[in-house]
Amino acid sequence: MSSDAMAIHQGTDVGSRPWVETLHGWVTTVDHKRLGILYILYALLFLAVAGSEAMIIRIQLMYPHNSFVSPQVFNRIFTMHGTTMVFFVGIPVLFGLANYLVPLMIGARDMAFPRLNAFSFWLTALGGFLLYFSFLGGSGLYGAGNAPDVGWWAYAPLTSRAFSPGHSSDYWTISLLVAGFGSIGTAINIIATILCMRCPGMKLSRMPLLVWLNLVVSGMVLIAITPLSAAQIMLCVDRYLGGHFFDTQAGGSAALWMHFFWIFGHPEVYILILPAFAVLSEVIPVFSRKPMFGYPVMVGATIAIGFISMSVWAHHMFSIGMSSYGNAFFVLTTMAIAVPTGIKIFNWLGTMWGGRIIFKTPMLFCIGFLFNFLIAGLTGIMLGSAAFNWQLTGSYFVVAHFHYTLSGSFLFGIFAAFYYWHPKITGRMLGERLGKLHFWLFFIGFHVCFDLMHIPGLLGMARRIYTYEPGRGWDTLNLLISIGAFIQGIATLIFVANLIISYFKGAKAGNDPWDAWTLEWSVSSPPPAYNFASIPTVASRRPLWDLKHPEDPDSRYE
Amino acid sequence: MTNMHKMEWRVVAARVSGILVILTGVLLAAGMCTASPHDNPVPNIFDPRSTPAESIRDHSYFVLAITGLIFLVVISLLVYAVVKFRDKPLTAGREPAQVYGSTQIELAWTIIPVLIVFVLFLATARVIHAIEDARKPATAVEVTAIGHQFWWEYRYPALGVVTANELHVPVSDPAHATPTFLTLLSADTDHSFWVPQLAGKTDLIPNRVNHTWIDPHQTGVYVGQCAQYCGTQHGKMLLRVSVDSPEEFAAWVQAQKQPANHDDKASAGRRVFETTACINCHAVGGTNGTGRFGPDLTHLMSRDTIAAGAALNTHENLRLWMQNPDAIKPGSLMPAMKLSDADLDALVRYLETLR
Amino acid sequence: MSAITTPLPEIPGSSALPYKGRVGMACLIIAESAIFTIFVVAYLYYIGKSLTGPTPREVLETPIFFTVCLLSSSLTIHLASKLLDRGKRGAFLALWFLTIVLGALFMYGTAREWHRLIYEHGLTISTNLFGTTYYSLVGLHAAHVTVGLLMLTIVLLFGLEGRVGREQSARIDVLSMYWHFVDAVWVVVFTVVYVLGR
Ligand code: HEA
Numbered sequence A: 001m002s003s004d005a006m007a008i009h010q011g012t013d014v015g016s017r018p019w020v021e022t023l024h025g026w027v028t029t030v031d032h033k034r035l036g037i038l039y040i041l042y043a044l045l046f047l048a049v050a051g052s053e054a055m056i057i058r059i060q061l062m063y064p065h066n067s068f069v070s071p072q073v074f075n076r077i078f079t080m081h082g083t084t085m086v087f088f089v090g091i092p093v094l095f096g097l098a099n100y101l102v103p104l105m106i107g108a109r110d111m112a113f114p115r116l117n118a119f120s121f122w123l124t125a126l127g128g129f130l131l132y133f134s135f136l137g138g139s140g141l142y143g144a145g146n147a148p149d150v151g152w153w154a155y156a157p158l159t160s161r162a163f164s165p166g167h168s169s170d171y172w173t174i175s176l177l178v179a180g181f182g183s184i185g186t187a188i189n190i191i192a193t194i195l196c197m198r199c200p201g202m203k204l205s206r207m208p209l210l211v212w213l214n215l216v217v218s219g220m221v222l223i224a225i226t227p228l229s230a231a232q233i234m235l236c237v238d239r240y241l242g243g244h245f246f247d248t249q250a251g252g253s254a255a256l257w258m259h260f261f262w263i264f265g266h267p268e269v270y271i272l273i274l275p276a277f278a279v280l281s282e283v284i285p286v287f288s289r290k291p292m293f294g295y296p297v298m299v300g301a302t303i304a305i306g307f308i309s310m311s312v313w314a315h316h317m318f319s320i321g322m323s324s325y326g327n328a329f330f331v332l333t334t335m336a337i338a339v340p341t342g343i344k345i346f347n348w349l350g351t352m353w354g355g356r357i358i359f360k361t362p363m364l365f366c367i368g369f370l371f372n373f374l375i376a377g378l379t380g381i382m383l384g385s386a387a388f389n390w391q392l393t394g395s396y397f398v399v400a401h402f403h404y405t406l407s408g409s410f411l412f413g414i415f416a417a418f419y420y421w422h423p424k425i426t427g428r429m430l431g432e433r434l435g436k437l438h439f440w441l442f443f444i445g446f447h448v449c450f451d452l453m454h455i456p457g458l459l460g461m462a463r464r465i466y467t468y469e470p471g472r473g474w475d476t477l478n479l480l481i482s483i484g485a486f487i488q489g490i491a492t493l494i495f496v497a498n499l500i501i502s503y504f505k506g507a508k509a510g511n512d513p514w515d516a517w518t519l520e521w522s523v524s525s526p527p528p529a530y531n532f533a534s535i536p537t538v539a540s541r542r543p544l545w546d547l548k549h550p551e552d553p554d555s556r557y558e
Numbered sequence B: 001m002t003n004m005h006k007m008e009w010r011v012v013a014a015r016v017s018g019i020l021v022i023l024t025g026v027l028l029a030a031g032m033c034t035a036s037p038h039d040n041p042v043p044n045i046f047d048p049r050s051t052p053a054e055s056i057r058d059h060s061y062f063v064l065a066i067t068g069l070i071f072l073v074v075i076s077l078l079v080y081a082v083v084k085f086r087d088k089p090l091t092a093g094r095e096p097a098q099v100y101g102s103t104q105i106e107l108a109w110t111i112i113p114v115l116i117v118f119v120l121f122l123a124t125a126r127v128i129h130a131i132e133d134a135r136k137p138a139t140a141v142e143v144t145a146i147g148h149q150f151w152w153e154y155r156y157p158a159l160g161v162v163t164a165n166e167l168h169v170p171v172s173d174p175a176h177a178t179p180t181f182l183t184l185l186s187a188d189t190d191h192s193f194w195v196p197q198l199a200g201k202t203d204l205i206p207n208r209v210n211h212t213w214i215d216p217h218q219t220g221v222y223v224g225q226c227a228q229y230c231g232t233q234h235g236k237m238l239l240r241v242s243v244d245s246p247e248e249f250a251a252w253v254q255a256q257k258q259p260a261n262h263d264d265k266a267s268a269g270r271r272v273f274e275t276t277a278c279i280n281c282h283a284v285g286g287t288n289g290t291g292r293f294g295p296d297l298t299h300l301m302s303r304d305t306i307a308a309g310a311a312l313n314t315h316e317n318l319r320l321w322m323q324n325p326d327a328i329k330p331g332s333l334m335p336a337m338k339l340s341d342a343d344l345d346a347l348v349r350y351l352e353t354l355r
Numbered sequence C: 001m002s003a004i005t006t007p008l009p010e011i012p013g014s015s016a017l018p019y020k021g022r023v024g025m026a027c028l029i030i031a032e033s034a035i036f037t038i039f040v041v042a043y044l045y046y047i048g049k050s051l052t053g054p055t056p057r058e059v060l061e062t063p064i065f066f067t068v069c070l071l072s073s074s075l076t077i078h079l080a081s082k083l084l085d086r087g088k089r090g091a092f093l094a095l096w097f098l099t100i101v102l103g104a105l106f107m108y109g110t111a112r113e114w115h116r117l118i119y120e121h122g123l124t125i126s127t128n129l130f131g132t133t134y135y136s137l138v139g140l141h142a143a144h145v146t147v148g149l150l151m152l153t154i155v156l157l158f159g160l161e162g163r164v165g166r167e168q169s170a171r172i173d174v175l176s177m178y179w180h181f182v183d184a185v186w187v188v189v190f191t192v193v194y195v196l197g198r
C-alpha cells in the first residue's frame, strides 16, 4: 500500500506540469470539483484566522481588567471574528461542499453554469480579502487598522458617519455586499443544477438528502441574503450620498436596520446549520448501515424549517420594546421551529435505532453533533421564551447558545464531512488515530469552554465587553472558559496536521471506502474531470445499495 | 477485531463519564458562589429583588424544567442507541434490517412537541403580559433614563432632579407599592438598561420611547451594565441602582434639589471650570456651565463612582480623570483637558465641594 | 472495504427536466424581488416621517405616459419572442427595437423627473427621508431598466448581424422574463410612490 501511495497524486496530469501552469489551471478553473476545493480551502484559511481571533478574545477575557488588547482592538477583533466565521467560513464551506458533491450525487458532469460558478467564487474570495485588507488601514496592524468595530450586526446608528468616521464600516458593508452577490450567484447555480441536471431516474423524491437540503438552503440564500444586500445598499447610500435611511438625527430609524438585519440574520443561522444537517443525513445512515428513517418527513421538515425560519427574526429583538402582542407572536413562531427540528433529531435517532453503528471518526462527530445540538436547541427555546430572554439577551448565555449551534454543531458537522469525503476528494483516508484525538480534544475543549460560558451570562455578564469587574463571580469561570478555548485551538491544529499528513501519507482510499450508497462513491477517488464516463441511471434513493444487493434492492420498496 | 471494539468502547464510556462528572462539579461550585448583593455584588438573575425579575425567575424555572425533561428523554434515547446498537463483533459484516420509516412513530414525535410548544407559548405569553402591560400606580416614581456614549443620565421630572450614572429609587413595600417607572431614551446609539436582580433588559434606542419598571423589595446597591453594544466603551458603561429606604430617598431628593454648593475656598477652581471647555459639556447648577453632552456635575460628590462606574470617586481618580480620561476609560468621549498642575488641583478641589 | 469499479448500468430514460436558463432567471427574479421588497418596505415605513420638506404631495407628478410606455413594452417583447419562435426574424427585430424605444422613453421620463426635482424643487437624495427613499427606490428600478436596455441592445446588434434565430428563442425567452419582471416591479413602485406615498 505504501509503495504506490504517492502514485495517485502524480497519476493525474497535474504532477508533470510546472507550478505556474498548475496555479493558472486552478485560478481559471470552471470545474465544479476544483471550485469546491477552492471554496473549502478558502474556508479553512479563514477558520484559522477567525479561530485565532477567538483566541485573542479569550486571552483578553482570561482575567478581569486584563489589558492584552485595548478596547478599540477588542471590538474590532470580536466583530471580525463573528463576521469572518459567518460569512467567510460558514458560507464558503457550505458552497464548497455543495459544489463538490451535488453534481456527483445527482449524476451530473458539472454545475448548470460553470462560469457563473467561478465568478461567484472569486466574488466571495474578493469579499473576504477586502474585509481583511481593512487591517492595513488607519494606524496599521497594531491598532488593528481600519477593521470594522460595529459588531457583526452593525446596528444603526453606530455605522453612520457620525459614529463611525473613517472607512471601517465601509469595509464591513462593501465586502459583505460583494460576497453576498457571490452567494446569490452560487445559490442560483445550485438550484438550476439540481432542478435541471439530474441523471435519468433521479427523481426529486430519490435525491440524496444532502442534495435536498442544499436545494432548500439555496432557496433560503436567495430570499435571506438579499434583504441584507438591500440594507447594505441603503447603508452605502447613507454613508456616501448623504442619505438618511438609518440616520437617527434626520428621523431615520435604528429599529428598521434591526428588522432588516435579522430578516437576514435568522435564516442565515439556518443556512449555516442545514448543510451540517445535510452531512448528518448522509453519514449517519452509512455508519448505522440503515437507510434514512422517514426520508419524506426529513424533506418536509427541512422545507418547514426553511419557511418558519423566515418568520422568527424578531426573537433577536425581544428587548427593543415591542408590544406584548408582537413579542408573543414571535415567541410562537420561534418555538414552532422546535417541531420540525425535533423531527430531524428523532429521525436520525430512528436511523441509528436497530442499526449497526460503526464508530469511525465521521460518525463520532455526528454523535457529538446530536448531543451538542440538542442542548443548543433547548437553550434556544429558553431564549425564545421572551420573558426569560429579557434576562438572557445580550449576555454570555446567548454567546454560549450560539456557539453550541455554530462551534458545537456546525463545525462538528463540517468536521464529519471532512473525514467522510476527504477520501473521495483526495484519494486518501484521513488518519483515524489523529481523527479520534481531534474529536475527543475538540469535544472536551468545547464543553469546558461553552458549557461554563452559560453561567457568567446567568450571573449578569454582558457580551461584547472588553473587560469586567472582579468579584462578580465571573473570574474563575472566564479563566476556565479560556482554557477550554485553547484546547479547541490545539485540537484544530491536530486536525490541520492530520490534513497535511494524510495528504502525503494517508492510506489509499479506493472508490468506496465506507461501503456507502450514493453516486459519488461509484466513481474513482478523486473523480475524473468529467465525473461519469457514462451518465448513470438510478432506480432508488440508494443506487449503490441496489448494485451491491441485487437480490434485495431498494427500488422494490419505493 | 473483538478486543479493539471492546477497548474502544470502554475508553469512550470512561471519557464521557469523566467529562460529565467534572462538568457537574464545576457547575455546582459556580452555583454555590452566588449570594445576596450585600456581601457579594453578583448580579445573578436567579437572585431577584423586584417583581419583574421574580416573575421571570419563576417562569425560567418552568422553562428549565420542561427543557430539562426533554433533554433527559432524548439523551437517554441517544445513549441507549449508541450503546445498544454499536457494531458488535457478532453482527459485524451483516447488514441490519433495512427500515425505511414508520408513520405512527413519526406522528407521535411530531404531535408531542407541538403540544409542548403550545404550553410553553401560553406560559410565556402570560408572563410577557404581566410584565409589559403592568399598570402604573399613582404612587409610582417616574424617571427618564437617557443613554449616552458611555454614561447614563437620569431625570426625575416630577421631582425636578437631574443626575447621572447612579440611579436612586425608593424601596417598594408591597403594602404601599412605590415602584419606579422608567422612560428610556437615547442620545446617540443603542444602549440597554439591565440590572439583573431588578428586571430584564429594555433597550434605549434613538428616536424611540421605551418603558420599563422595577419595584425593589430590599434596600441596597444593585449593579448591572449596558447590555447593547454601543461603541468603544460599551464594556465600562456600568449601572448602579441604589435602592433607598423611603426616608433616605426623601433625603437624597432633598439634597439633589439644592443648588450647587459654592464654597469660596474653591473659587479658583470654579474659575477654571467656568473658563475652560468643561462648561460646553457639563452642567453645574448656578454656574454658566449648562452643557448636556457629559454628566451633570452639580452633586458630583454624592456619587460613589465616576465615569459610569469605571472608577471610585476618589481624589486621585478625579485628578487622573481630568488629566487623562483614557487612563481610566480609554475611548470615552471626554477629552484630556491638558490643564496645568495648579489649575488641575484647583479644579479638583472645586469639584470636591460639589456635594 | 468493497470497491465498485463497474460503472452503473445505463438505461435510456426519458426525463423532461426544465431549461436551466429559465430556472436560473426565475431564481434571479426571486432574489431581486426580495431586494425590492426591502426597499419598498423602507419607503412605506418612512412615508410622512421626513423632518423637513419638500413632501411628495408638493413635488411629485404622476408619470402616466411613461408608465404606459414601459408597460406596453412588455407586450411588444412578448410578441417579439413569439414571432421569433415562428421564425419571423424581421418582425422580431422590429418589435424588439420598439421595445428598446419604449424602455428608453421611460428612462427619459425618469431623467426628466429627476432633473425637475433637483433643479426646481431642490430635492436631492440627502434633503430628507423622502428624497433618500424616493431616489433609492426609483433609482434601483431605473438601474434595472438600464441593465435590461443594455441587454436588449446587445441582442438587437446581434440580430442586425443576422445572428439571432429560432435556436436562440429559449434565451430570448429568458431575457424577456427579466424584462417582464422589471415592468412588474414598476407597477409596485408606481403604486407605492405615486399612489400610496401621497
Ligand atoms: C446554526 C445556528 C443556529 C441554530 C440552529 C439556532 C437555533 C435556534 N435558536 Fe439561535 N442563535 C444563533 C444561531 C442558531 N440558533 C445565533 C448565531 C444567535 C445570536 C446572534 C447574535 O446575537 O450575535 C442566536 C440567537 C438566538 C436568539 C436570540 C438571543 C438574543 O440575542 O436575545 C434566540 C431567541 O429566541 C434563539 C433561539 C433559537 C431557537 C429557538 C432555535 C431552534 O431552532 C432550536 C430548535 C431545536 C431544538 C428545540 C432541539 C431539538 C428538538 C427536540 C428534541 C424536540 C422537542 C423540543 C421541544 C418541544 C422544545 N437563538
Ligand code: HEA
Binding pocket: A047, A048, A049, A050, A051, A052, A054, A055, A057, A058, A078, A079, A081, A082, A083, A085, A086, A089, A090, A150, A151, A152, A153, A399, A403, A406, A407, A410, A411, A449, A463, A464, A465, A485, A488, A489, A490, A492, A493, A496
Ligand atoms: C461559525 C461561527 C463561529 C465559530 C465556529 C466560533 C468559534 C469560537 N468562538 Fe465565536 N462568535 C461567532 C461565531 C463563531 N464563533 C459570532 C457570530 C460571534 C458574535 C460576534 C459579535 O458579537 O459581533 C462570536 C463571538 C464570540 C465571543 C464573544 C465576544 C464578545 O461578545 O465579546 C467569544 C468569546 O469567548 C467567542 C469565542 C469563540 C471560541 C473560543 C470559538 C472556538 O470554537 C474556536 C475554536 C478554534 C478554532 C476553530 C481555530 C483555532 C485556530 C488556531 C489555533 C490557529 C491555527 C493556525 C493555523 C492553522 C496556521 N466568539
Ligand code: CUA
Binding pocket: B147, B148, B150, B190, B191, B192, B226, B227, B228, B229, B230, B231, B233, B234, B235, B237
Ligand atoms: Cu451603552 Cu452599551
Ligand SMILES: [Cu+2]
Binding pocket: A265, A266, A269, A312, A313, A315, A316
Ligand atoms: Cu434567530
